Amino acid sequence: MTDEQPRTGLQRTSEAAFERLEAVTTAADADAFVHVGDRFDDDLWYLTRFAGPDRDYAFVFVDGRAFLCAPRLFAEQADREFPGEVVAASDATSSTAADRALDVLAERRPPSEVRVLVPPSIPASAARTIEDAVDDVRFEDVDLGRARKSVAERERHAVVQTAAQQGLARAEAVLASATVEGDELRWRGEALTTERLRREVNATLASEGVRDAGNTVIGAGSSCADLHFTGRDRIAPDETVLLDLSPRGSQGYYADLTRTFVVGDVDDWTSRAYEAVATAQDAALDALRDGAGVRASRVHEAAVETLASYGFEAGDVAVGMSHGTGHGVGVSLHEPPSLSSDRVLEDGAVVTVEPGVYDPERGGVRLEDLVVVTADGYENLTAYPREIHPVDGRTR
Numbered sequence: 001m002t003d004e005q006p007r008t009g010l011q012r013t014s015e016a017a018f019e020r021l022e023a024v025t026t027a028a029d030a031d032a033f034v035h036v037g038d039r040f041d042d043d044l045w046y047l048t049r050f051a052g053p054d055r056d057y058a059f060v061f062v063d064g065r066a067f068l069c070a071p072r073l074f075a076e077q078a079d080r081e082f083p084g085e086v087v088a089a090s091d092a093t094s095s096t097a098a099d100r101a102l103d104v105l106a107e108r109r110p111p112s113e114v115r116v117l118v119p120p121s122i123p124a125s126a127a128r129t130i131e132d133a134v135d136d137v138r139f140e141d142v143d144l145g146r147a148r149k150s151v152a153e154r155e156r157h158a159v160v161q162t163a164a165q166q167g168l169a170r171a172e173a174v175l176a177s178a179t180v181e182g183d184e185l186r187w188r189g190e191a192l193t194t195e196r197l198r199r200e201v202n203a204t205l206a207s208e209g210v211r212d213a214g215n216t217v218i219g220a221g222s223s224c225a226d227l228h229f230t231g232r233d234r235i236a237p238d239e240t241v242l243l244d245l246s247p248r249g250s251q252g253y254y255a256d257l258t259r260t261f262v263v264g265d266v267d268d269w270t271s272r273a274y275e276a277v278a279t280a281q282d283a284a285l286d287a288l289r290d291g292a293g294v295r296a297s298r299v300h301e302a303a304v305e306t307l308a309s310y311g312f313e314a315g316d317v318a319v320g321m322s323h324g325t326g327h328g329v330g331v332s333l334h335e336p337p338s339l340s341s342d343r344v345l346e347d348g349a350v351v352t353v354e355p356g357v358y359d360p361e362r363g364g365v366r367l368e369d370l371v372v373v374t375a376d377g378y379e380n381l382t383a384y385p386r387e388i389h390p391v392d393g394r395t396r
Helices: 009-027 042-048 072-081 097-106 124-133 151-177 194-207 221-225 268-287 296-309
Strands: 032-037 057-062 065-070 085-088 115-118 136-139 179-181 184-187 217-220 240-245 257-262 350-353 356-359 363-366 369-374 377-380
Touching: 009 032, 009 042, 009 057, 009 151, 032 042, 032 097, 042 057, 057 097, 065 072, 065 097, 072 085, 085 097, 097 124, 115 124, 124 136, 151 184, 151 194, 151 240, 151 257, 151 350, 151 369, 194 217, 194 240, 217 221, 221 240, 221 356, 221 363, 240 363, 257 268, 257 363, 268 296, 268 350, 268 356, 268 363, 268 369, 296 350
Parallel strands: 032 115, 065 085, 115 136
Antiparallel strands: 032 057, 057 065, 179 184, 217 240, 240 257, 350 369, 356 363, 369 377
């Protein structure tokens, strides 16, 4: 990236990761860090902000400097997006991304004398190339500081979460306007299915400028107990309809939002489950009120204790809550910190709070908000009501 081009907030976030790499390599008595991957590698995206090709390219950090070994056809794009130095492949080169990374290293010190940190996730072929050329290669997971979001990252999460709420409002409007005919719901003259509802949601997400990323989970009745249901199921009256939306924005950051509805009558089990989950979510959020420094597991424990008071178990169970209360969200949909871990939550952590209970015979209920842990509490990025009966005309 040229000095004349102003850094964006997200590029400055990557520059902060470079500073962290300097400390990590120094602490590990290493000379360099090398990563190889493509645009689907979230760590590489986080480091480079380069929306490159679906073939391998390389990132090198050595002597306090960050380099992106970009394919020739992507050199101009890399120069715009990467907050470091771009090394583009020449027209004649047939070398691999790992070879080009080694060339960058060789310009600074002999490969036989360099000590290199490499993440275990790089492609096996790249790992072999680096091992063949470098005597001291250490495959280690490196904490890039992704769990602590910058102000720019939090803003991106907020934008995408707002779009997710628009998608949910569209689904709620469809459910509210559906008619009951016998044992099925009908909408615009046809049976309403989870697939029809998913298409309406995804069209709205696209109009908001975000991608559904294949993550629009909609279950009805028994399929609500399938935590990642993306298939086709008919939607019947008097049963739970669970919508979990996790779109991804153009800058790579995810939203995460879940609500559960019933069109028609709410039976006793569903009413108790909904009250239990809503109360458990409140308890989990209350555990976050002290902000940074809270142990993640305390949030989970607060939800589990509340569900237990309603008679719902948690853990490896067929009926009850079979998952943790939440997880970190960033350029990956699921990333640290898990709210089931003993990790201390940092200022800037973006996490979901999503208790749920499920019964394959009766359906399921989940409510999920996306929040930012702050120094003295939390900020809820979600402003969507929790009501079991769908309403038309929601606004964000």
